[in-house]
Amino acid sequence: VxxxxxxxxxxxxxxxxxxxxxxxxxxxxxFEQRSEDDIFIVCTGGTTGFPKGVMWRHEDVFFAALQGGRAGGDPIERPIEIGRIAQQGDEAWTLYAAPPFIHGTAIYSALITFFAGGKLVISRSPSYDAARMVDLIERERIEVLVMVGDAMLLPFIREVEKRGDRADLSSLSVITSQGAILSASTRKRLEELLPAVMILNNFGATEAGHQGQSVTDDEDGGEDGRTRFALDENGALIDEELRVVEPKPGARGRIARKGHIPLGYYKDEKKTAETFIEVDGARWVIPGDWGEYDENGLVVLLGRGSICINSGGEKIYPEEVEEVLKGHPDIYDALVVGVPDERFGQRVAAVIQLEPGASAEPEAWREYLRSRLAGYKTPREWHVVDAVPRQINGKPDYKTAKAIAEAGTHRVDG
Incomplete structure (x- = not known):
């Protein structure tokens, strides 16, 4: 140390x-002379399977995931500029990365902080602890907070609300969420609780780096409660025929990125060939998330194709339903899965964690969803649990959620 x-x-x-x-x-x-072709390996979060090692060339990860050595500004042109930026300290900050350091979000955030000459704060807690984090913000005067979606931000909101005026968060200027969905409802609660803090809702993947960002209320969508993202100049949607999708309302495809992208997965040629493809002479990475263009050319995040539910031929993306569900005032957290159905192949089931003091009201939840989503996306089953299953990095544990739904021991009717 x-x-x-x-x-x-x-x-x-x-x-x-x-x-x-x-x-x-x-x-x-x-040791030998370092090169831009040296390999940096970072593991995926393993949301839909075992984690995979993503192989980045140093030059590619530097520009795609580490903001080109100058966060919030134009990328550097020569490596020596990093030292000058750090020495000047004009872009330095005190940052706390809440995800564990098996998570690309934490690793990338740490390196960006070091490049700027900033201070990285790391908790000694063995797991995510919102109370401990608030203590650190006060003691270390943390300015930038890096989180992973609702799973981390909701406990943080509760802790700050519990402390009220006793919580000194005056040093905090930016909260950034990436790696999992920050729902529009949670973002609204954050903005009301901390009006002076900038909330950045970023979209990206371990295999792609930064892909897009939702900053304004307009980009967070309207009454449907779904988050919109603006893709950067290297982003696009690619359809199942491996064609770049024109940005027309309702057009769907897998969210892809070109330019500085990884070489592939470590010792996994099959998965590399499936994820890293060539379209119109350009090499693209397609991590697996699906999106849909809205009338403003923004992308509505639908979710991972690998966890898509097929009910009677209709495709239903769990994350799309989850985000709207979490906007209901009685629902603290939710995961949506498909369970076997004799008639439709699969039916939609929701695993719900209620807000303290709330009661199970499936019919009210259905009405809430029907006014915001197509009827076929509404869950047919509801399972209320003490805590929605999530991995240590805050990402969904769909395997456990599916087992809960199929077991039926937490099912509520109504």
């Missing part, structure tokens, strides 16, 4: 002064 200045807290960790660690060291390299 290296530290700029000694302190009691870092001394307990065996920290040494940064400049002392370099004193007397040889200037000679004991």
């Amino acid at each position: 290296l530290d700029d200045e000694p302190s009691d807290a870092t001394a307990e960790l065996g920290a040494v002064r940064y400049r002392d660690a370099f004193a007397g060291q040889s200037d000679e390299r004991d």
Whole structure:
């Protein structure tokens, strides 16, 4: 552990002064010259299967996922500029990354912070702890908070609301969510709770880096409660015939990115060939999320094709239904899965976690959904649990949710 200045807290960790660690060291390299073709491997979150190692060339990950060495500005042109930016400190901040460091979001955020000469705060808690995080914001004067969707932000909101005026979040200027959906309803609660804080709802993937962002209320959609994203210049939708989709209202496709993209998956040629494709002479990565253009050319995120529910020939994307469900005032969290159905092949089932004090009202939930989504997307079954199953990184655990729905022990009727 290296530290700029000694302190009691870092001394307990065996920290040494940064400049002392370099004193007397040889200037000679004991390794080969570094190259932009060196490989950086980061694992996927494993939302729909086992995590896979994504192989990035250093140059590609630098520009696609690490903001080109200058967060919020134009990418650098020469590596030496990184040192100058860090030394000047004009773009430095104090950042806390809530996801575990098996998660690409945390790794990318840490590296971006280091490039800017900022300070990275890491919790010693073995798992996500909203109360501990609020304590750290107050003590370390954290300015930027990196989170993963509703699963992390909802407990944070509860903790801040519980503390009320006792919570000192005056240092906080930006909250950014990526890696999972930040629903429009949760974002609205955040904006009301922390009106002076900028809320950034980012979209991307371990295999693609940053793909798009929803910043304004207009981009978060209207009455349907679905989040809209603006894709960047390297983003597009690609259909099942591997053609780039024209941005017309209702046109659907898999969300893709070209330009600086990875080489593929480590020791998985089959999956690499399926995910990294060539269209019109350009190489694209298609991680698996589906989207639909709206009337403004923005993309509504539908969800992963691999977890899509097929009910009587109709395709239903769980994440689309989940986001609208979580806008209901009685529903704290939700996952949607498909369960076997003799007539339709699959039927839609929802695994629900209620807000404290709320009661199960399936008919009210149905009415709420029908005014916002097509009728066939409305769950036919409701299963109320104490906590919706999620992985350690905050992403959905659909395997466990499906097992809960198929077991039927938490089913409520109405």
